[in-house]
Each structure stands twice: as structure tokens, then as C-alpha cells.
Amino acid sequence: MSNDEIFAAAYREHYWAVSRYVARRLPGRTDEVEEVVAEVFTVAWRRRADLPAAPLPWLYGVARNCLANAVRGYGRRRRLVDRLGNDEAAHGRHIAAGPGTEAPGAWVHEALDRLAPADQEVLRLAAWEELGAEEIAVALGCGRRAAAMRLHRARRRLRTEIDRLCPAAPSPQAPPEPRPAEPSPDAPPTAAPGGPSLEALPTAPPGGPAPDGGARPDRRSSGPAPTTDACLRKDPRHA
Incomplete structure (x- = not known):
């Protein structure tokens, strides 16, 4: 394959890769991107005998040098326009981005x-x-x-x-546990959890019927308690 054919193959295969390489380094400057890419392949044509078997990295090296020249020229033109007072950015007509307008990953580009x-x-x-x-x-x-x-x-x-x-942001601390409310001294007593409420418990007056329907003994009117001997007599083991 002749040098001309090698160059033609490299141009067809890697033109867009070189264009992306240049465009990423000159964002928003389409005209300059086209000029730099054209300069890259012009240099590659002149040095087509030096094209390696894998020419893309070599073309990136040529593009890097062409970009450096273009950026220097752009800087000179920019300074000239600033001195003439026709640059909009020099007059503060650009829009300042607010906190909500920051693009995702913008801090990576800033770094x-x-x-x-x-x-x-x-x-x-x-x-x-x-x-x-x-x-x-x-x-x-x-x-x-x-x-x-x-x-x-x-x-x-x-x-x-x-x-x-x-x-790194500090790790958030867990909120403190809420303290249980102190019971009021005027509040009525409550039953244990799961048990009947105190209001539902049956009550009876002294001497009245017991909660189960039977008669509640009135200890105030009962006689003296039986002696131990009387209790023993009732036990058949002591009969």
C-alpha cells in the first residue's frame, strides 16, 4: 500500500475521532474546530511517510500541536477585541449561573x-x-x-x-430519643397494659353480694376466729 493510500485510509477512519478530540478542547467554537482539523490532516498529508500502522495516537499528537497554535492565536485576537471594547463578556453581558443552574459533574471540570x-x-x-x-x-x-x-x-x-x-460532609447524628411524659398527680390511676380497666372492676359494699354473685362476709359482724384446735378437729387426720 502506498503512502497516499495509507493517508486516505487514515483520513476516512479517523477524521471524526480527530474532530471530537479538537471539539472537546474548543467548546462552542465550531469554526475554529474545523480550521484545526483541516490543519491536522494537512500536516498528516505532508508527513504521510511517517504515518504509523496505528495512526490515531499519532494524529492526536499532531492535533495537540495545532491546538496550541490555534489557542495562542485566539488569545491574541481576544485581547485585541477586548481593547476595542466590542467583546460582550468584557461589558458584563453574560448571565451569571446560580446554584440551581450548575450542570451535573461541573465540579469535576472545575477541578x-x-x-x-x-x-x-x-x-x-x-x-x-x-x-x-x-x-x-x-x-x-x-x-x-x-x-x-x-x-x-x-x-x-x-x-x-x-x-x-x-x-466530605459530616455524618448526620440521630435525633435524641423523646423522654416519656411524666404522669400528672391529678390523673386517675390506670390498669396494667392488657388488663381490665379499674372502672370495669366490680365493687360491692361491705356485707353486700360478692362480684361472683355470692354473699360477701361482713368481717365487722363476724364472731371470733376459730381456734387452732377447732381447725385441727375438722381435719380427718386428727379425728
Whole structure:
């Protein structure tokens, strides 16, 4: 396969992957994305003899350099527009986002933005482009071990920034148990749980009928209690 055919195959297979790579790094700037992607494949055409068998990581490396040039040029144009006073953001016409308008995961992007550009790039290659250590090494132009070490350190720094933005919330404490109400001294007594109420218990006057229908003895009118000897006499064992 000739170099031209290799380039044509790489263009057909990886054009959209390169476009996504650039668009993620230039959000909302469609015109510049198209310019950068065109520049990437222009460089790839000039260096088509250098295209490896797996060209995508190599194309990412070219796109990275083209992006750096584009961002520098965009910054110069931005400063010029600011000096001319035609930039809407410079006049405060942007809408400030409130607490309820924060997009899910926005704090992750904020933590990523706090990192150095080199750390951001290696993390994006791993997360967005789903490259392994060897492919990251090709895109960054370094060795595999160096790429793996960069990725490890960048992940650790990202975790530190995330912890700063989202500190762990303290665990909620259980509310205290409610104390039982003290009984009022004027309240009527109550029966034990499961038993009959005191009002339902039958009562009888002294000497009146017992609750079971029989006669209740009146201890006030009864005679003296029988002696022990009389009780023994009634026992047949002492008869």
C-alpha cells in the first residue's frame, strides 16, 4: 500500500475521532474546530511517510500541536477585541449561573481546569480519547513509562482538587430519643397494659353480694376466729 493510500485510509477512519478530540478542547467554537482539523490532516498529508500502522495516537499528537497554535492565536485576537471594547463578556453581558443552574459533574471540570495544561491533556487522552499508556506515549511524544507516570500523577492531583472542591460532609447524628411524659398527680390511676380497666372492676359494699354473685362476709359482724384446735378437729387426720 502506498503512502497516499495509507493517508486516505487514515483520513476516512479517523477524521471524526480527530474532530471530537479538537471539539472537546474548543467548546462552542465550531469554526475554529474545523480550521484545526483541516490543519491536522494537512500536516498528516505532508508527513504521510511517517504515518504509523496505528495512526490515531499519532494524529492526536499532531492535533495537540495545532491546538496550541490555534489557542495562542485566539488569545491574541481576544485581547485585541477586548481593547476595542466590542467583546460582550468584557461589558458584563453574560448571565451569571446560580446554584440551581450548575450542570451535573461541573465540579469535576472545575477541578480539571485547576490543573496544569500537561496534566489536563494526559487525563483527557485517557478519559475522553480512551487511550492506553502506549498510545498516550505516542500522542505526547514520550516513552511508555513516562506516559504512565504522568497519568498517575495527574490522577492524584485531580483527586486532590476534587477533595478541595467537595469536602466530605459530616455524618448526620440521630435525633435524641423523646423522654416519656411524666404522669400528672391529678390523673386517675390506670390498669396494667392488657388488663381490665379499674372502672370495669366490680365493687360491692361491705356485707353486700360478692362480684361472683355470692354473699360477701361482713368481717365487722363476724364472731371470733376459730381456734387452732377447732381447725385441727375438722381435719380427718386428727379425728
